[in-house]
Amino acid sequence: MMFWSRPLFFSLLFCFGELVIAQIKYSTPEEVKVGAIIGNVAKDLGLDVSTLTNRRFRIVSGAQDALFEVNPNNGVLYVHKNLDREQLCDRNGACLTDLKIVVENPLEIHYVTVEITDANDHVPSFAEKEKIIEIAETTLPGARFQLPGARDPDVGINSIQRYKLSQNDNFHLEIRDRGEDKIPFLVLQRHLDREQKTNHSLILTAIDGGAPPKSANLNLTIKVLDINDNRPTFSKEVYSVMIQENVALDTVVIKVEATDLDEGTNGDVEYAFGGDRNSKVLELFTLDRKTGEIRVNGQIDYETADVFKLDVQASDKGQPPMTTDCRVLIKIQDINDNKPEIEVTSISNMVPEDSKHGTVISLISVTDVDSGLNGKVICSLTENVPFELKPSFKENMYSLVTKETLDRETVSHYDISITATDCGEPPLSTFKTLSIQVSDVNDNIPEFSHSPLELYLTENNAPGASIFSVYAFDKDLNENAAVSYRIIRGIGGHNDMASFLNINSDNGHISALKSFDFETLKTFQFHVVASDSGTPSLSSNVTVNVFILDQNDNAPVILYPVSSNGSAEGVEEIPRNVNAGHLVTKVRAYDADIGYNGWLLFSLQEVTDHSLFGLDRYTGQIRTLRSFTETDEAQHKLLILVKDNGNVSLSATATVIVKLVEPKEAFAASDVKSSSKADEDNNVTFYLMITLGSVSALFLISIIVLIAMQCSKSTDYTSKYLQETNYDGTLCHSIQYRSGDKRYMLVGPRMSIGSTIVPGSHANTLVLPDRREASGEVRLKTKLYKYVYKHAGSSLCCAQSFLFILSFTKCTVSCLLL
DSSP states (O other), rough: OOOEEEEESSSEEEEEEEEEEEEEEEEEEETOTOOOOOEEEEHHTOOOOGGGGTTTTOOOOOOOOSSSEOOOOOOEEOOOSSSOHHHHHOOOOOOOEEEEEEETTTTEEEEEEEEOOOOOOOOBBOOOSSEEEEEETOOOOOOOEEEEOOOOOOOGGSSSSEEEEOSSSSSEEEEEETTEEEEEEEOSSSSTTTTTEEEEEEEEEEEOOOOOOOOOOEEEEEEEEEEOOOOEEOOOEEEEEEEEEEETTEEEEEOOEEEOSOOOOOGGGGEEEEESHHHHHHHHEEEEEETTTEEEEEEOOOOTTEEEEEEEEEEEESSSSEEEEEEEEEEEOOOOOOOOEEEEEEOEEEEEEOOOOEEEEEEEEEESSSGGGGGOEEEOOOOOOOOEEEOOTTTTTEEEOSSOOOOTTTOOEEEEEEEEEEESSSSEEEEEEEEEEOOOOSSOOOESSSEEEEEEEESSSSSEEEEEEEOEEOOOOOGOOEEEEEEEEEOGGGGGGGGEEOOOTTOOOOESSSOOOOTTTEEEEEEEEESSSSSOOEEEEEEEEEEOOOOOOOOOOEEOOOTTTOEEEEEEETTTTOTTOOEEEEEEEEEESSSGGEEEEEEEEEEEOOOOOOOTTTTTTEESOOOOTTTSEEEEEEEEEEEESSSSSEEEEEEEEEHHHHHHHHHHHHHHHHHHHHHHHHHHHHHHHHHHHHHHHHHHHHHHHHHHHTTOOOSOOOOSSSSTTOSSSSEEEEEEEEETTTEEEEEEEETTTOOOTTTTTSSSEEEEEOOSSSTTTOOOOOOOOOOOOGGGGOOHHHHHOOOOOHHHHHHHHHHHHO
């Protein structure tokens, strides 16, 4: 069978938000073969056929079985299932099927309407094969008798167009139009004579308007009866009534009434359905033969049919019986008995959190099969969600779009409830929930818990061992939250120490490639960068301040006595006639460590005669305990042990040989030594005064700078590096005492009993010699500066300056004392 499907009416194209919407209409006859082509939608819409597959060209509408499909490769619309117009649209004038076609990237929605035109695929049919009509012989010419109408499910020109009666001399056919229906009537042309012919056989033919036309025949048998000269008469030719759908069974719809002027059985009237007896109608209504009441016998549904046309025939019981007919129109009033239906076409259930306002999430269509206000639907969303419904140009069509900025870190999932409520009384509602997942984008940088970070590292760490760990947290997900770490290198200054550090890029564990020495480096800083794996990658950095802590890793070094070959051994000569308390010599030692690790104690390990010599444990001075006698040996060997106060003490030894000489020899040697000693003391005193003056000036400047910096800052910082539990803020402390004919002053941090401070350490012992010459005794009085170090840790530069001043002082005094 040849047919053509063509686009009809119009194509409407415009933008709606981000949607490009067009509407096109096709027409196709029913009963075409499955697979028959309706039209090329892509070509008619001007779409590029080569991009249809990638753009997911498809039909998305239709809750029922799809009658049509589109080929995603070439855009052709074709028949998917058998098209039966009578089954789809019954006897409605126009049979339209709406399709919704979606194309993505960018999103376009096109509405396609396919009109299924009627084909002459049904043959007219009569409810009965034979009809018997009884007519009295006294019936006058011109009398009309209604004949059963034929039914044809086709519509329009393909429905029944005319009736034809077989050739005869007594009757002719008359057709009346009642709405869309054609009712045949048999009209008597001349008197009938029962004595000549009792029965007349005729054929009624119903013909439709198809090409070629189709027809059906009804056999009519006319029986001629004796007289019954009055026929029943209805009060109305057409009765009309309105009832609501879903009325209760056995409800009286209407009562028809016919009267007959005859008497007796000729005037008794009975009622029956006549004309076109539709079996479906007979299932819904019943007619009382005696009373004429029409009652409801089935479920009345407005959505199935909104009007019913019934033909009622009234006949008397005369011989022959006489009949008349009327039409009953039963109009159905719609009630709000159907809830709206929601159809959702999801473009994607994952929405990126950086989606722009107005991004289309889903297409929403609502339908209500009720009519009027009962079918008018209002759609709404859950409150307090960053989405909204935008209506389409087509009624009851909406787009779910974003209206606010999304943030997955705040809300990662939305359950949106769509409510569709009709305007009936009472209103009916339908709810549907959409689950929308917000997908992550890389919009958060890695964050460190603190900045800057502080690392306290004990010197002499093992190379390659882990010394610290950093951690940064990223609020994003998956790759966007995968953090890697690296150290910034090559900045210069102390930051060059970063070249001796290595960091595990996955977990942030930092290891040192070398062992650090407190005596060489006391503090430095480096920077760690944390980067995520997103695209583009985001990063942040943190400064790590490293403070090296001292260990007792340096043994005391003997400065005096030292022999020519470098060993700690010396010879001292004293006269035999010296008194008790005479200073024989002083052992000088130096320890590169600080604090308790650098405080030294002196002790005698070996001595020839314990009653002759004594050693000051703090200063290292060796003095006689008594006068010498003739019996004492001329030479004595003293072994002195020098050890520090570390947790694990380190020590060194020095050997002093004391020789006893006669007074004359001693005086000669003493004069030489005294002269050189005096010169040396003069030089030492002079340089010591210059050094202390310089140190005092530098120290005063540091205090002024620190106070100025502290006043310019509102934030209070507290140093963790130099803090002690019982530290009262005093940096300098002094103790003066006399031992023999010498006075000593210990300058440095606060000490506990049993500790000693030796030359070369950060707390120094200064020897103030007596000069017994004509000019008198010269004494040096030292002023000590005190500083409250409550906020010392607020500036790393001030701490470094303070350590530099102490180190400078220590080195200078040590060199002078040497």
